Amino acid sequence: MARKTGSHSEITGPRIRAAAERLFARHGYAAVSMRQIAAEVGVQAGALYLYTPDKQSLLADMMRSHLEDLLEALAALPALPDPVARLAQFARFHVGYHITRPDAVFVAYMELRNLEPAHFATVEALRRRYEDALEAILQAGKSAGLFSLPDPKLATLALIAMLTGVTNWYREGGRLSRSDVEAIYADMALKSVGAAV
Incomplete structure (x- = not known):
């Protein structure tokens, strides 16, 4: 079947992914x-x-790409030695990154149930790498006596759920700016693990 005029792969491929992402987020996969x-x-x-x-x-390519981009952006953050500063940085980063991609976030989290097993394993491995980065911060803070938390793994899952939830309600031009929201969530993340702030 011939392509429509102007339907070049470098243009149409991204447009297909963007359209699918919008539709999956709005109606479900x-x-x-x-x-x-x-x-x-x-x-x-x-x-x-x-x-x-x-x-x-x-769907699988969309979810894998979202997580690979997320991990790449996280790896590009400046290295901080202090777990308190690292947790605040992680929280700000997570909120700031996700707040501009609500459809991608919705699809990446809500459509896992629709992935076939092989695709699920690939996507889940990428999700675990991201969760492991936060868990390492929490474990370092606990070991240094800076954080008070009984279970770093459980705290990891709770924090990611809290930080990701911002995509459900944040709208540009609202009462709080993006930087305000990042700062407030970073402060809440620190307080939730008993860090002195």
Whole structure:
């Protein structure tokens, strides 16, 4: 099937992913068809298969890419020796990164149940790497006597849930600026582990 005029891979591929992400976030993966994604992009349904083998691969690629980009951005942060400063940095980073990507975050967290086992294993391994980075900070703070928490793993999961939740309500131009929200969440993260702030 011929591509529509102007349907070049470097343009259409990202447009397909962006359209699928919007539709999956709005309606849920199971309710969205490849035909709907094609209509959103403005291409014929058959053209989608030039860019992805199927809807499942599109979902998995989207989720994997989101987590790989997240891990890369986290690795680029300046190294801080103090666990208190590292936790505040992590909290600010997590909120700031996720707040600008609400659809990607929704899909990455809510559509795990729709991944086939092989894709799930890949995505879950990336999620664990991110969680491990936070757990290492919490464990270092606990070992140094700076944090008071009975279970660093449980605290990791609770903090990530709290920090990610900002994407459910934050809207640009609201009462609090992005930097205000980052600062408040960093302070809440520190207080939740008993850090002196």
